[in-house]
Amino acid sequence: MGFIPSKVEGRIKTGLAIAAALILLLFATRYALTHIPDEARKLPYFAFCSFSRMLAAYILSLTFALTYGYAAATRKWAEKVLLPALDILQSVPVLGFFPVAVGFFILLFRGERVGIELASVFLIFTSQAWNMAFGVYESTTTIPKDILRATASYGTRGWLKFKRLYFPASLPKLVYNSMMSWAGGWYFLMACEIIALGARRFTLPGLGSFLLDSSDKGRVDLIFLGLAVLILIIVALDALFWGPLTSWAKKFTYQMAPAGQTTPQSVWLSQIKDMFILFRFNRGWVALLRLAGIVNQPIKNLIRRVENSRAWPRIKRALRGISLAILAAGALYGTYWALQGLMRLFSHPIPSEAKAIPLSILASFLRLAMAYILCLAWTVPTAVLIGENERVSRFLMPLIQVTASIPATALFPLIVVVVVHHLWGGMNLASILLILTGMQWYVLFNLIAGVRAIPADLKEAVRSFGVSRWSYLRRVLLPGIFPSLITGSITGWGGGWNALIVSEYLRFQGKTRTAFGIGMLLDKATYETGNSLMILLCLVGMIMVIVLMNQLLWRKLYAKASTKYIIEL
């Protein structure tokens, strides 16, 4: 089609593709209407429920991240308290929050639906919020000094400073971490929709509970259907929301992108986006913002009038006093509630299973280490290949991104069936594989970014000496990606510990399969005995190991990476 301009040709191709997709969808719907099992008819409703919960938890996380991260970054005393607290909170697995969810929200509303919903939203929040807060903290503390001075020298303070400086400076990391958090939320959705503490069991309608229920019944067809709906939502969100948002967030970075280097994108995908989504999307947002502006102006005027009035200093003091009082009351009540709970816990005898905790942590640690080795074995070569080779990247990246977005927990029952029935290794191997899924993407994406960040000048300078491929790898590439390897490993191990909790215990076809480890102990304590003291002991043991590992191993490696192996421009 040489005589047709390539742009038009692209449009035609895209149009054909969309037509084909529509026809396919039509047939699929017809097929679905006649063949879908009765149990799956409620899937759209379940999807809606789960999505609403995720959204509520995300809004909560966003608010939390902005206030917490901002406070930790701008106040010296807060930094000393808030950062270590965040470190610990981040390493508490979602099951660790079950007693809080059950004991607080569900009790508060006496087992009513509202309470269970709130508990579920709270649990999803705990798998979303921490990394976002870290993101805000990091971007706020890394604002270039001169920019801070410039804004301060013009007397910029308070809300204006937040709006013009802190918030925009946080945006790139906030958007990136939001995507991570959504992925994390989907990953633990199954755990967050069936809240159990021993005999007390609260189930909410949703995709997660549907998947878990299907697994319990051993219905592979239903698992696949639920998974398909889940992936559909994830892909749609990515195309409609995160994609445009990510490219918009690039505006808020400090450095200019090196000339000629654009992020590779699938041509087809970007054309589809061009034709449909971005266009409408941007218009929609602009209209929405205009509307917000209309409402905004009177509010602004009102605020200004109040601020200029003579009573303002007094009002301000009163407001500050009231908010402090509310905070203090909340903190006091929280402490009282927690202390009371702890007292009640320790009035029970220490359970006999607790003796197994040290050994179980060791067993789990070995599984994590195995998963880590497997992870490195495939991610390092892949990252080098993708980062160095533009053509491979264009082909592999979209594939990897879609695969990475599938929450592997939903696949877990299938992994177990395949591994236990058709392979050797049983539950042990299945567990390691699931840990791998919680670990590998962090490592891979960090490594790819690392390979890409090595300056082209440096690569060319070394190549111009005619060095062999092997010494190029050893002298340039591997040292060059070391810092990203460490960052990826830290987050990867974090993800691994979290995945561990759901990987050593599975109910399938009414039977429970386990692999001995701290995750199994914690799951048993949560789902079977409901012994809160045992849960607490497991958590304490696990968190101690995680924090120790962070302090003794990762911090040191990170310090080394950021002094010796950093490439400065």
Add this chain to the structure above:
Amino acid sequence: MVLLEVKDISRSFTEDSKRITIIEKVGFGVSPEEFVCVIGPSGCGKSTLLRMIAGLDKPTTGEILYRDDPIKEINLHTAIVFQSFALLPWLTVMQNVCLGLEARGISPKERIKRAEIYIDKVGLEGFEEAYPRELSGGMKQRVGLARALAVEPELLLMDEPFSALDALTAENLREEVIDLWQDESLQLSAIVMVTHSIEEAVYLADRVVVMSSRPSKVISDVPIELPRPRNRRETAFNNITDEIYSLIV
């Protein structure tokens, strides 16, 4: 009458439980309509001095008087121009220039009107909606200059403003800064500029304050009485440059 009086200030801080003094008993004054350059080896605390004049930092001992009042908080009679430009990358040229005006609670309409004036003054008309990343280094520093001038400061503080620019661009901007300083329609009265180029200091300033290396003191306060526009090839110019060289080396 003095506009600014730096009175025997010292600045020290503690690092790794060691007490480091970077400025020791520094004093000088700046009169209205005066262009003062502060010069000294790198790391001698020139930028710290500038920050203290802007009220961003406080001297450990001594005080700085602005129109006879000690500077206690951000000094809103001053504005700073930075070597790194310090523009907010997510704001357009217009929004960057408006930043200081917004902080002072000036209405949106008035803000834009005023920003326009100064964007024109630095020769950036037509670039109001551009983002910093789309501009060259010289243009970025023009935005920095417009942003500083927009708040209509009496005293302009410049921290090595031409160091990150290529020689030709720097030369043009120097001329323009002199023009702006001499512009009677502006409120701008005096300029304090930090630099490490002796030639630049002699070319621009009415007075050059020469500082020693850490802990820095004022070694000399050299008045430059050459008529403007100055010529770098003149013997008188070279004699003063040589004199300052001999003070530092």
